[in-house]
Amino acid sequence: MTEQIMDCPVCGGKNPELFAEAYDKEYFTSDEKYRYARCEQCTAVYLDKPPTDRLHEIYPPNYYSYGGIENSTTFTERVKARLDRRMLRKVLRGIPGRRLRVLDIGGGAGWMLDVARAASSRVAETHEVDLKKEPAEAAERAGHVYHCMAVEDFTSSQRFDLIMMLSIIEHVPDPRSVLRRMADLLTDDGLLLVKTPNTATLDCRLFRHRNWGGFHCPRHFVLFTAAGLARLGAECGLEVVRSQYTQGAPQWALSVMAWLSDRGMLRISADRPAYTHPVYELLTALFAAVDYARLPFAPTAQIVVTFRRAR
Numbered sequence: 001m002t003e004q005i006m007d008c009p010v011c012g013g014k015n016p017e018l019f020a021e022a023y024d025k026e027y028f029t030s031d032e033k034y035r036y037a038r039c040e041q042c043t044a045v046y047l048d049k050p051p052t053d054r055l056h057e058i059y060p061p062n063y064y065s066y067g068g069i070e071n072s073t074t075f076t077e078r079v080k081a082r083l084d085r086r087m088l089r090k091v092l093r094g095i096p097g098r099r100l101r102v103l104d105i106g107g108g109a110g111w112m113l114d115v116a117r118a119a120s121s122r123v124a125e126t127h128e129v130d131l132k133k134e135p136a137e138a139a140e141r142a143g144h145v146y147h148c149m150a151v152e153d154f155t156s157s158q159r160f161d162l163i164m165m166l167s168i169i170e171h172v173p174d175p176r177s178v179l180r181r182m183a184d185l186l187t188d189d190g191l192l193l194v195k196t197p198n199t200a201t202l203d204c205r206l207f208r209h210r211n212w213g214g215f216h217c218p219r220h221f222v223l224f225t226a227a228g229l230a231r232l233g234a235e236c237g238l239e240v241v242r243s244q245y246t247q248g249a250p251q252w253a254l255s256v257m258a259w260l261s262d263r264g265m266l267r268i269s270a271d272r273p274a275y276t277h278p279v280y281e282l283l284t285a286l287f288a289a290v291d292y293a294r295l296p297f298a299p300t301a302q303i304v305v306t307f308r309r310a311r
């Protein structure tokens with residue numbers, strides 16, 4: 001008999017359907033088969049019984065994270081820095097105030113905080129919450145206040161003009177409590193930027209049963225559609241200012257690489273995770289172009305929602 005799938009961690013819905021089965025085809029941290037379910041009620045896709053007690057195992061020491069902006073050496077990283085700066089400049093323009101306080105959740109060595117400072121001279125104070133100890137020194141050297149803890153444990157007497165949760169919400173077991181906390185931490189005119197994979201998209205349809213990169217299996221616990229994320233935000237005291245799509249080249253690339261490796265056409269392993277393979281850089285450049293070309297016509301691989309406190 002197959003074990004019952006747990007209730008939806010977003011809405012408590014009790015009618016999940018099996019969405020996909022997947023393996024860790026990026027870091028090969030185990031041979032375990034994981035199950036993803038889709039909630040009939042709120043449309044969230046979630047990992048059944050996420051391994052929250054095995055975080056050290058599922059995030060191995062070689063787990064990928066960006067260095068500071070000064071380390072952006074590859075072509076893709078330079079392009080990313082430029083696009084991020086342009087995006088943040090636009091977002092920051094929508095926030096009043098002469099001295100802005102910015103918070104980045106899970107930002108590693110502080111790449112996006114560096115970008116925020118470069119995007120506007122009004123960014124006066126930069127904070128970061130991250131579980132990892134290793135990037136603390138680099139982040140502090142760059143002038144950011146580093147809070148080494150889980151986002152669930154972060155509290156502050158200060159409020160923030162801009163909070164960034166880029167590729168984070170999908171990693172937490174209880175996105176509702178995290179979004180509620182973020183709503184409390186926002187200033188009245190502040191903005192919360194949430195970026196996360198999109199389940200209502202072509203790459204998900206193509207690779208759903210083939211270790212879709214968007215699962216980042218087993219590290220993504222909960223996945224959304226734009227509508228589902230907006231609905232959860234509303235229930236947490238947030239309203240949508242802007243909802244858009246952006247390219248998700250890494251999840252395309254990882255999907256294709258898992259597919260190739262299953263067919264013996266590419267060798268990736270625990271010692272050689274997908275993102276260190278030379279093919280990865282090539283595929284991300286290719287699929288960034290594919291998604292940008294599709295952007296005017298179709299929802300692409302990643303959702304970017306800008307929230308503010310509901311009025």
Ligand SMILES: [Zn+2]
Nearest residue numbers: 008011039042
């Ligand atoms: Zn649900």
